[in-house]
Amino acid sequence: MQLSGEQEAIRKAVRDFAVEELQPIARECDEEARFPEEVWDGLADLDLTGMTVPEEYGGFDADPVTYAVVNEQVAYGTLAVATALSVHCLATSCIAGFGDEEQRERWLPEMVSGRPVGAFCLSEPGAGSNPAQMTTTAERDGDEWVIDGDKQWITNGSRAGVYIVFAKTGEDAITQFVVPGEADGLTVGPKEDKMGLRASDTTSLTFDGVRIPEGNRLTEEGRGLSAALSILTGGRIGIAAQAVGVAQDALDRTVEYVKEREQFGQPIGEIQAVRHKLADMETTTQSGRLLTREAARKKGEGSPDTAHFASMAKRVASEGAMDVTNEAIQLHGGYGYTSEFDVERLYRDAKITTIYEGTTQIQKTVIARGLLD
Missing domain, CATH: 1.10.540.10 (Acyl-CoA dehydrogenase/oxidase, N-terminal domain)
Structure with a gap:
């Protein structure tokens, strides 16, 4: 494109x-x-x-x-x-x-x-892929709302000054609120010790009687989940694009490495098996990029199948990033398994793109639903 x-x-x-x-x-x-x-x-x-x-x-x-x-x-x-x-x-x-x-x-x-x-607070310890099962509640008390519950996997958790919080305001009603970082009763948990994405600030949050004014309610009562899902469609396109960026970084580093690394009296980039791996890495990266930009184009046009394409883009690009970074390590040999070379970090980072904002399995569910419904 x-x-x-x-x-x-x-x-x-x-x-x-x-x-x-x-x-x-x-x-x-x-x-x-x-x-x-x-x-x-x-x-x-x-x-x-x-x-x-x-x-x-x-x-x-x-x-x-x-x-x-x-x-x-x-x-x-x-x-x-x-x-x-x-x-x-x-x-x-x-x-x-x-x-x-x-x-x-x-x-x-x-x-x-x-x-x-800003931070986006949807996931909970017991409600990740199924946000409808969240247990965080917001109860009206006069002109205020009182929020109680726990959120997990919150990016920017300890850095944020504005939290977008989703909470139940009825048995089947989820509503969206803005909670300022200095709110009384809001506790930020310790940073998660993660396999990858280690420089990103990820924490849990506890809301214990957090009071906010009515003016901090963003959506009509009960409209929060549909709002979250519509926002996440664009978010999934963004994650797909990030996966492409990781894959491209790994590919570029690998191309430079195989030009310099010599075995059997020649740069390993001259070996046909290595070239075939590079060809696969390039094709995978470009496929993710093109599908991601097509999903973005559809979103810009307001196409009714935007969510369908967003899920395909995230699925292809994130799994592609795993494939490309895995091959990058393989072509670096033993060096690729050490922290001296960045492809090891890229491999660990790539994994999260298959998980957050909807796992690969959730994307497949959305894709199939788009076909059948």
């Missing part, structure tokens, strides 16, 4: 930022399990923290294809930062898409600057 001149210029600017600012710190931040706050303001300077915010509130208001392109390029630098950015953008999308004018004016202009950071 051909990018417009503006989209190509944005792609290049973000790629340059990824190569110059993100890749040099990615390994160190992974080893230290530290989010690189020093680059967050750089994302804001590029208007990326306002990607899903309308222009009247100071945002970039990126079209879906541009949003996918940006996610791919940031992930090419490091998936940890790309994940933090995409979740921040999920939060701003919720306010922009479901908030009233007063709510938009209250939160969006500051969030465009990257501060406060």
